[in-house]
Amino acid sequence: xxxxxxxxxxxxxxxxxxxxxxxxxxxxxxxxxxxxxxxxxxxxxxxxxxxxxxxxxxxxxxxxxxxxxxxxxxxxxxxxxxxxxxxxxxxxxxxxxxxxxxxxxxxxxxxxxxxxxxxxxxxxxxxxxxxxxxxxxxxxxxxxxxxxxxxxxxxxxxxxxxxxxxxxxxxxxxxxxxxxxxxxxxxxxxxxxxxxxxxxxxxxxxxxxxxxxxxxxxxxxxxxxxxxxxxxxxxxxxxxxxxxxxxxxxxxxxxxxxxxxxxxxxxxxxxxxxxxxxxxxxxxxxxxxxxx
Amino acid sequence: xxxxxxxxxxxxxxxxxxxxxxxxxxxxxxxxxxxxxxxxxxxxxxxxxxxxxxxxxxxxxxxxxxxxxxxxxxxxxxxxxxxxxxxxxxxxxxxxxxxxxxxxxxxxxxxxxxxxxxxxxxxxxxxxxxxxxxxxxxxxxxxxxxxxxxxxxxxxxxxxxxxxxxxxxxxxxxxxxxxxxxxxxxxxxxxxxxxxxxxxxxxxxxxxxxxxxxxxxxxxxxxxxxxxxxxxxxxxxxxxxxxxxxxxxxxxxxxxxxxxxxxxxxxxxxxxxxxxxxxxxxxxxxxxxxxxxxxxxxxx
Numbered sequence: 022x023x024x025x026x027x028x029x030x031x032x033x034x035x036x037x038x039x040x041x042x043x044x045x046x047x048x049x050x051x052x053x054x055x056x057x058x059x060x061x062x063x064x065x066x067x068x069x070x071x072x073x074x075x076x077x078x079x080x081x082x083x084x085x086x087x088x089x090x091x092x093x094x095x096x097x098x099x100x101x102x103x104x105x106x107x108x109x110x111x112x113x114x115x116x117x118x119x120x121x122x123x124x125x126x127x128x129x130x131x132x133x134x135x136x137x138x139x140x141x142x143x144x145x146x147x148x149x150x151x152x153x154x155x156x157x158x159x160x161x162x163x164x165x166x167x168x169x170x171x172x173x174x175x176x177x178x179x180x181x182x183x184x185x186x187x188x189x190x191x192x193x194x195x196x197x198x199x200x201x202x203x204x205x206x207x208x209x210x211x212x213x214x215x216x217x218x219x220x221x222x223x224x225x226x227x228x229x230x231x232x233x234x235x236x237x238x239x240x241x242x243x244x245x246x247x248x249x250x251x252x253x254x255x256x257x258x259x260x261x262x263x264x265x266x267x268x269x270x271x272x273x274x275x276x277x278x279x280x281x282x283x284x285x286x287x288x289x290x291x292x293x294x295x296x297x298x299x300x301x302x303x304x305x306x307x308x309x310x311x312x313x
Numbered sequence: 314x315x316x317x318x319x320x321x322x323x324x325x326x327x328x329x330x331x332x333x334x335x336x337x338x339x340x341x342x343x344x345x346x347x348x349x350x351x352x353x354x355x356x357x358x359x360x361x362x363x364x365x366x367x368x369x370x371x372x373x374x375x376x377x378x379x380x381x382x383x384x385x386x387x388x389x390x391x392x393x394x395x396x397x398x399x400x401x402x403x404x405x406x407x408x409x410x411x412x413x414x415x416x417x418x419x420x421x422x423x424x425x426x427x428x429x430x431x432x433x434x435x436x437x438x439x440x441x442x443x444x445x446x447x448x449x450x451x452x453x454x455x456x457x458x459x460x461x462x463x464x465x466x467x468x469x470x471x472x473x474x475x476x477x478x479x480x481x482x483x484x485x486x487x488x489x490x491x492x493x494x495x496x497x498x499x500x501x502x503x504x505x506x507x508x509x510x511x512x513x514x515x516x517x518x519x520x521x522x523x524x525x526x527x528x529x530x531x532x533x534x535x536x537x538x539x540x541x542x543x544x545x546x547x548x549x550x551x552x553x554x555x556x557x558x559x560x561x562x563x564x565x566x567x568x569x570x571x572x573x574x575x576x577x578x579x580x581x582x583x584x585x586x587x588x589x590x591x592x593x594x595x596x597x598x599x600x601x602x603x604x605x606x607x608x609x610x611x612x613x
Contacts, residue, residue: 027436031516035431036443039424039487044528046462046484047450053461064464086576109355113346126356129363133588134545138561140570140584144577152365190360190606192588197607212412239610241401246454253567267456274460276554284460291457296439298452 031232050293064280075285076308084261085286088269091176095265096244097178103191103240107233111286124196128290130187135249142182143169149257159209167208175255179263191236198229234261238301241308242294349544356606370581372393373433376579393578394586397569403586406565413475413561414543417482425490425535426528430520432491433498434466434506444495450488455548466553471555474480481553482543490535493608498529537598538605562587 025031058075060068077087115119128136145151146168157165168178201226212219226233248267251257256273257264265274270290274283323474369377380386398404420434428447430611432440461482463472469479491579505527509519525532554560560568566583 025510025516026434026513027517028516029437032431032435032437035427035435035516035520038441039428039491042424042480042484043447043450043487044483047453047458050458050465051453053464054457057460064460084486108570109352111351117348117352123356125353125595125603127359128599128603128606129595130359131606132545132591134543134563134591136547137543137588140566140580141362144369144580145362145365150577151376151587152362155382161522170494185359187363188355190610193603193606194610196417235472235610242452244457248428248456253547253605267454269457271459272462280464281461287454287460294454294457299393311477 024088046301051288054291055285058288060281060284062281062284063278064274065278068281071281075282076289078252078282079285084264085269087261088264091263092245092247092267094176095180095183095247096241097267099183099187099240099244102188103233103236104186106188106191107195108157109224110199111225114196114199115217118226121308124189124193126189127192130186131190132186133186134254136184138186139250139253142179142185143248153273157259160285169255170259172259173228175259177264179250179254182254183247186250187240191240194232194236195229196233199225202228202249234302238298241301242298245294245297246290341388343504366581366584370585371578372581373578374576381454388580393582396571397579397582397586401572401583402560402565403569403583405558405560406569407563408545408558409475409559410561410563412480413482414540416475416479416485417543418539419484420479420483421490421539422532422536425487426525426532427520428487429491429494429498430524433495434503434519434524435516435581447488447491451483451492455485456515459548459552462549463552471551473559475559477553478550478559478561480544481549486539486542487557489609490539493538494528494531494537496608497528501527519548534601534605537594538602538609540594541602544591604611 042204057068059070059072061071062068063075111122117123130258145153147168148154148165150168153166153168154165166174169175171178206224206228207220215223246267247265248271250269251263251265251268255263257268266286267290270283271281273286317581365382370393371391371392372380373387373390376386429609432444432447438581466472466474506519506523509523514522545563548559550561550564551567554564556592557565557568566587569583570580573583
């Protein structure tokens with residue numbers, strides 16, 4: 022009876038459209054990026070093979086390492102903010118009325134286009150008429166900073182809307198995981214006299230450790246390849262102060278037309294992301310055997 | 314006498330206990346109130362920028378600069394909306410966004426459903442290997458594919474062509490869509506499909522006639538998630554499309570706003586128009602969106 026469903030031809034036919042698209046537009050391009058990274062190429066003319074020269078250049082490129090440092094800062098910042106999201110979720114998943122409504126409200130910014138978010142926050146940070154400086158001036162601060170134009174502040178000023186954008190996403194994930202913990206486990210701990218704090222940190226958090234692990238990977242890798250808000254709000258400026266790896270790569274390719282060098286950065290980005298994913302999964306303890 | 318003393322003692326004890334309980338209750342109420350306040354502050358922080366956006370989209374510059382940020386304008390200036398809709402190409406961008414989003418969603422759902430069907434319903438040995446092959450796509454940074462894609466589309470004359478966008482969106486959304494569908498397919502009972510095989514139905518008949526209709530709920534969930542991603546996408550459209558008539562709202566408003574850089578009302582109105590479809594979808598489909606985001610983000 023299984024003959025129809027085990028026909029090789031049928032299996033191939035059903036896999037083919039998706040698999041071919043994925044190969045053509047995702048997997049083959051990453052190998053091409055590796056290949057282009059070995060070339061001197063402006064994107065239009067002939068390519069010439071230069072071996073690892075782009076990578077030796079990359080190692081010495083201070084502007085690139087600045088951008089890598091900014092990406093790393095964002096990664097650390099995002100990973101730390103997970104603690105806050107976890108705390109909010111622990112409260113939310115307790116016996117809170119309207120929790121479902123609240124977590125949906127939290128999610129709204131995540132659904133909006135990065136470009137719209139970027140434009141909105143550029144207005145919020147507007148030096149004279151933005152809501153932030155209007156507020157600061159109304160409480161007596163006379164010369165509030167020009168946030169996005171301030172080299173020492175621009176990067177951190179962009180971190181805030183990134184947090185704003187993703188908060189609801191992580192809270193949603195934690196909330197769903199916490200709601201999956203069987204009530205009986207929590208009840209028996211309560212009977213044994215455990216405090217709410219103990220129940221949260223000694224029972225609930227260890228039980229959702231696998232989910233926490235996934236969110237750490239998502240937050241760190243997502244930060245390392247982060248692009249949208251930075252590109253729109255400051256395009257890496259002022260003077261590289263908010264440049265991250267992806268925006269640096271984009272500028273090298275589509276403003277300076279150094280496609281070979283940009284490909285090398287793109288390939289480096291890929292390797293870093295895969296490496297970090299593997300590393301975090303390896304380092305964080307495995308809780309495969311936790312059952313509930 | 315003795316009895317009376319005893320009861321007195323007992324009532325005192327009971328009273329003390331009640332007072333303690335009362336205290337505990339008060340403490341509980343206070344801490345709950347504090348928690349609600351914290352949660353509410355987070356909620357306000359998430360929503361307030363959007364309220365401010367809607368308010369300044371209904372003001373002219375003078376009102377933006379002179380009124381307090383959350384003051385209502387004397388008369389809401391809906392003409393801002395009419396102006397940006399008629400002056401710029403917002404209508405065209407809007408149409409393109411709908412076209413690219415819609416086409417890519419249909420293709421993604423169809424191809425992902427076919428692949429998931431092959432991975433979960435057909436009998437072969439390498440299915441988990443191929444599932445892994447699809448899932449690796451989740452880890453690839455977009456920027457690591459951008460230059461080859463740009464190059465390939467240039468060679469094929471697909472720069473400034475809707476096809477480059479629709480195909481890219483489809484490909485990049487396949488892994489997450491398969492992930493969402495896969496969970497549902499696995500718990501879906503196979504009896505109906507098996508009965509159809511007994512009756513000699515063809516594979517196509519089973520897939521299109523039985524499996525697709527049975528998976529309608531998860532298709533709806535996956536579709537709304539795809540829709541949001543495509544509607545908001547920026548990097549590909551910014552890279553592959555430069556001709557105005559092919560732009561979507563995300564890049565369109567980016568350029569359009571540059572032109573109105575000092576007109577707050579116009580910028581606000583443009584932004585509201587661009588996010589409105591997503592907000593409307595959210596109001597009606599928030600449960601599906603929540604479900605889709607959870608299913609598409611974490612699998613142990």
